[in-house]
Amino acid sequence: MILRTGKFLHCLKRAGKMKIKIYDNTGQRKAGTVVYKKQENIFAYKMILPAVIVIFGVLLYPIIYSLIMSFSKLDLAERTMNFIGTKNYAKIFTDSEFQQSILQTIRFTIITVFFEMVLGVACALVLNQKFRGCGFLRGVMILPWALPNVVNAVMWKWIYNSSYGALNALLKQLGLINAYKVWLGTPESAFHCVAFCNIWKETPYVVLLVLAGLSNINHDLYEAARVDGSSSWHSFWKITLPLLRPVTSVLIITKTIWAIQTFDLVYVLTGGGPANATEFISVYIHKVAFKFTQFGYGSALSYVLMLVTFFLCLAYIRNLAKQGELG
Amino acid sequence: MMKPKTKKKLNRAALYLCAALILLFILLPYFWMIITSISNKGDLTQNPMRWFPEHPTFANYMNIFQGKTNMTSSAAAEFLEGMRNSAIVAVSTTLITLLIGTPASYAFARLKFRGRKQSLLMILLTQMVPTIALIIPLYIIMLKLNLMNHVLSLIFVYLSLVLPFVIWIMEGYFAGIPSELEDAAKIDGCSRWGAFIHVILPIASSGLAVTIIFAFIISWNEFFYALNFTTTMASKTLPVVITEFSNKHGQDYILTCTGGVLASLPPVLLALCTQKLIISGLTSGAVKG
Numbered sequence: 001m002i003l004r005t006g007k008f009l010h011c012l013k014r015a016g017k018m019k020i021k022i023y024d025n026t027g028q029r030k031a032g033t034v035v036y037k038k039q040e041n042i043f044a045y046k047m048i049l050p051a052v053i054v055i056f057g058v059l060l061y062p063i064i065y066s067l068i069m070s071f072s073k074l075d076l077a078e079r080t081m082n083f084i085g086t087k088n089y090a091k092i093f094t095d096s097e098f099q100q101s102i103l104q105t106i107r108f109t110i111i112t113v114f115f116e117m118v119l120g121v122a123c124a125l126v127l128n129q130k131f132r133g134c135g136f137l138r139g140v141m142i143l144p145w146a147l148p149n150v151v152n153a154v155m156w157k158w159i160y161n162s163s164y165g166a167l168n169a170l171l172k173q174l175g176l177i178n179a180y181k182v183w184l185g186t187p188e189s190a191f192h193c194v195a196f197c198n199i200w201k202e203t204p205y206v207v208l209l210v211l212a213g214l215s216n217i218n219h220d221l222y223e224a225a226r227v228d229g230s231s232s233w234h235s236f237w238k239i240t241l242p243l244l245r246p247v248t249s250v251l252i253i254t255k256t257i258w259a260i261q262t263f264d265l266v267y268v269l270t271g272g273g274p275a276n277a278t279e280f281i282s283v284y285i286h287k288v289a290f291k292f293t294q295f296g297y298g299s300a301l302s303y304v305l306m307l308v309t310f311f312l313c314l315a316y317i318r319n320l321a322k323q324g325e326l327g
Numbered sequence: 328m329m330k331p332k333t334k335k336k337l338n339r340a341a342l343y344l345c346a347a348l349i350l351l352f353i354l355l356p357y358f359w360m361i362i363t364s365i366s367n368k369g370d371l372t373q374n375p376m377r378w379f380p381e382h383p384t385f386a387n388y389m390n391i392f393q394g395k396t397n398m399t400s401s402a403a404a405e406f407l408e409g410m411r412n413s414a415i416v417a418v419s420t421t422l423i424t425l426l427i428g429t430p431a432s433y434a435f436a437r438l439k440f441r442g443r444k445q446s447l448l449m450i451l452l453t454q455m456v457p458t459i460a461l462i463i464p465l466y467i468i469m470l471k472l473n474l475m476n477h478v479l480s481l482i483f484v485y486l487s488l489v490l491p492f493v494i495w496i497m498e499g500y501f502a503g504i505p506s507e508l509e510d511a512a513k514i515d516g517c518s519r520w521g522a523f524i525h526v527i528l529p530i531a532s533s534g535l536a537v538t539i540i541f542a543f544i545i546s547w548n549e550f551f552y553a554l555n556f557t558t559t560m561a562s563k564t565l566p567v568v569i570t571e572f573s574n575k576h577g578q579d580y581i582l583t584c585t586g587g588v589l590a591s592l593p594p595v596l597l598a599l600c601t602q603k604l605i606i607s608g609l610t611s612g613a614v615k616g
Contacts, residue, residue, distance in 0.1 A: 037439075043519060044440035051431035051490050052446060058487030059453045062464035069464060076470075126345045137346055139602055140353050146598035147357070148548035150566040151587040154573045155360045158580045166359050169376030204353065208606055261457050264550045268570055282459045289463050290555060302460035313455050 070299035088300035098301065100276060101284040108191070108280060109259040112198045116255060117248065119199065120206025125236075127207065128214045138211065141204040149201075153268035156197040160184055160269075187277030190270050194278050197265055206251055213247035214240070257312050260305070281305055363584040364388070371581070387585040402572065402579075406586055408560050409568035413547055413590075416478050416564055420485040420546040421539055428490050428538065432497030433523060437506065447498075450491045458551055466555055476562045481553060485546040492545075493538045496608050500534030501527065537608040540601050544594045565590045 070088055072081045092098060127138055144152070159166045160183040168180040184190045217240065225235045241248075263282040266272060272279035272287065279287075285305070289298030363371065364387055366380035391406050434440070435447050465484065474480040504527060512522040528535070550566040557563045569590055572583040598605055 040438055041440045044434040044438040044443070047430035047434035047438070048446065050427035051494065052450070054427065054483070054486045055450055055453055055490050058465070058484055059456060059461065062461050062468065063456065065464040065468065066460060069467075074467075123349050126342065126349060129342055131339075131342055131346060133346070137350055139599065140350060142598045142602045142605060143353060143357060143595060146544060146594040147591050148550070148566055148594065150548075150550045150569050151360075151591045154569060154583050154587050155356055157573060158363065158584060159356060159359060161580065164371050164376075164580070166376070169374075173375055200352075200356065205609075208609060212606065257455070261459065263459070267550075267554070268573060282457070285459050286462075290466075295463055295467065298463050299460075302457065302463060305457050306460050309455055309457055 066299045066302065069296050070303050072296045074293075074295040076293060076295070084296070088297045091297060092300065092304060097276065097279075098281075098284060101279050101281050104191070104277065105260055105262075105280040108195055108198075108262065108278075109256055111195050112202070112259050113252060113255045115195075115199045116203045116206050117252060119203045120251075121210050121244070121248070123203065123207045124210035124214060125240075127211055138208075141207050144201045144204045145208070147201065149264035150268060152197060152201050153265050156193070156200075157184075157269050160193055184270055185274060187275045190274055191277045194266055194269055197269065198259070198262065202255065206255070209247055209251060210244060213244050217243050253312060253315060257309055260308065260312075360584045361588055363581060364588045366581065368581065387581055388589075391582065391585050391589070402582055405560060405563070405568050405571070406565075406589075409563050409565040410589075412478055412557075412562060413565040416481045416485065417543050417547040419478075419482050420489060421542040423482070423486055424489050424493055424542040425535065425538060427486075428493040429497060429528070429535070430523070431490075432494045433501050433527065435494065436498045436501035437509075447494075450494060453487075454491055462552065462555055465552075469556060474556075476557055476559045478557075478562055480556050481546075481549075481562075481564065484552050484556070485549060488549070489542045489545050493542060496537055496541070497531070497534050500531045500537075504530050533604060536601070537604050540597060540605060541608060544597065547594055 069081070071083060071085060073084045073087075074081050127134060127141075147155075162168065162180060162182040162185065165180075165183070167183065168177070171177045172180065181189070183193050221239050221243075222235055225239060230238065260280075261282050262280050263286065266278050266280060266283050267286075270278045272283045281301075282305075285298050285301045288294050288301060362379060365383045365385060367382075367384060367386070370377050370380040391403050393403060435443060469475050469480045472480075474483075508526055508530070509522045512526045513519075517525065548566065549564075550570075553564045553567050554570070557567060565586075569583065569586050572579065572586050
């Protein structure tokens with residue numbers, strides 16, 4: 001869900017701007033801080049209450065429930081939940097399949113985020129030029145973003161098809177391969193195919209955000225650099241990239257957070273195979289919980305994932321602080 | 328040494344080449360799915376590949392809607408049910424989001440109340456929690472509440488996905504409206520609610536539109552929760568049905584592609600028609616500030 005990137009980035013940016021109220025020694029608010037009116041308080045609570053109930057009902061309660069589950073052994077048929085201490089967490093260290101899925105997820109995340117950023121910035125630079133049809137091309141960028149994940153996956157599954165797929169046919173007609181290949185059949189090739197689908201779907205989002213960032217850069221800077229004899233290649237590294245940093249660093253971290261959680265694509269394309277090459281963390285946890293019905297262990301694993309995400313968020317907030325975004 | 332004019336022309340040509348490559352890269356896969364959906368088996372199984380069907384046909388679309396042949400009748404029934412469920416879920420989520428998200432975002436933007444910043448921060452932090460971590464406890468909770476295989480469970484969960492996002496976007500729109508307008512309305516005898524409904528909402532209409540678009544697309548496209556919460560025909564949404572098309576039904580790729588095109592039409596058309604609004608929504612957090 002790329003949508004969530006926007007959501008997420010919104011939240012941290014704004015969160016960073018919140019200032020902590022300052023009290024002086026006497027416990028009185030310093031001048032300029034807000035004085036709350038009771039009536040306004042009540043009116044406001046009425047307005048936010050329904051939203052708060054829904055959001056926290058679907059989040060806070062399950063998270064706490066999940067924490068309890070991660071220390072228990074559940075039996076759905078018997079409807080029992082027995083406390084077993086940290087056994088589930090201890091099991092993680094001996095679970096080689098989970099360790100492999102972590103490695104594959106890290107690899108997948110690095111590869112996809114790298115290509116999404118490089119391709120995204122490159123495409124944005126092209127689209128930032130003025131040429132006939134540039135408006136149309138920008139419009140087209142929204143297509144992969146709006147496409148449901150599942151449709152994206154079945155579309156590529158059909159393109160990768162080993163007997164009638166368009167990729168095989170195209171490469172053969174171009175003379176690049178001699179015989180049709182089973183693209184999703186070997187671990188390495190399946191891994192790259194999944195990564196490619198992901199890059200295809202996520203890159204246009206980077207393009208759109210980088211384009212917006214580019215439009216904020218003052219043209220006079222390039223003009224001045226040109227007068228000083230800077231080549232356009234040099235200007236790109238010295239002007240464009242540094243000024244894009246607020247956008248790109250936000251994109252890198254949020255893209256990373258969502259790449260780690262990749263599920264839909266893998267579920268349809270490979271189901272995690274072959275030889276667990278595409279069994280990323282979310283896919284593995286899903287298998288543990290819903291196929292093997294080990295809900296306790298699944299909860300423990302998902303807490304590990306939450307921890308990882310949490311550290312990424314910290315990195316993100318630090319990043320903002322460095323840029324002076326945090327007040 | 329190249330003449331400046333030739334160099335400029337070359338640059339121009341390179342630019343158009345890049346643009347064309349980007350266009351093909353984006354459009355070709357999607358077009359291939361559309362072409363598949365108007366082909367018949369004979370066209371697609373030829374070697375070397377025929378890239379456009381000899382006789383384009385809409386029979387696949389008729390099949391999916393009417394289920395004329397025996398083989399496709401069950402698929403067609405499932406597809407229609409899925410479409411109905413998806414529509415119910417997406418539309419209800421959107422409406423409820425508007426109903427409870429708008430007042431909340433207005434309160435966050437305008438009213439000074441105790442706990443405002445803290446609750447706003449909390450709402451936003453909820454977005455970082457991985458869905459896989461939520462789905463295990465939610466699954467058990469839905470089982471206990473007897474909401475499994477019911478569209479209500481999906482609507483409830485989707486609300487929690489959409490609301491924080493919408494509250495942020497809308498909060499920005501409301502904060503941008505000068506508060507003098509409300510003061511004027513209040514002087515003219517409007518109540519707080521009256522000022523909100525008659526004065527503020529009409530001005531924030533583009534914010535409302537963004538809300539509707541995002542809420543609809545998120546809930547129409549969502550797959551992960553739907554996969555785990557719905558297993559019956561009466562509750563499965565379109566993404567789940569499409570996945571089953573590609574696994575069951577003898578891996579009928581023509582049927583899958585036809586379904587895929589139909590399932591992608593609402594969000595894709597909506598996005599293409601309102602892209603300026605969407606981009607403003609997406610970028611307001613990334614670029615501003």
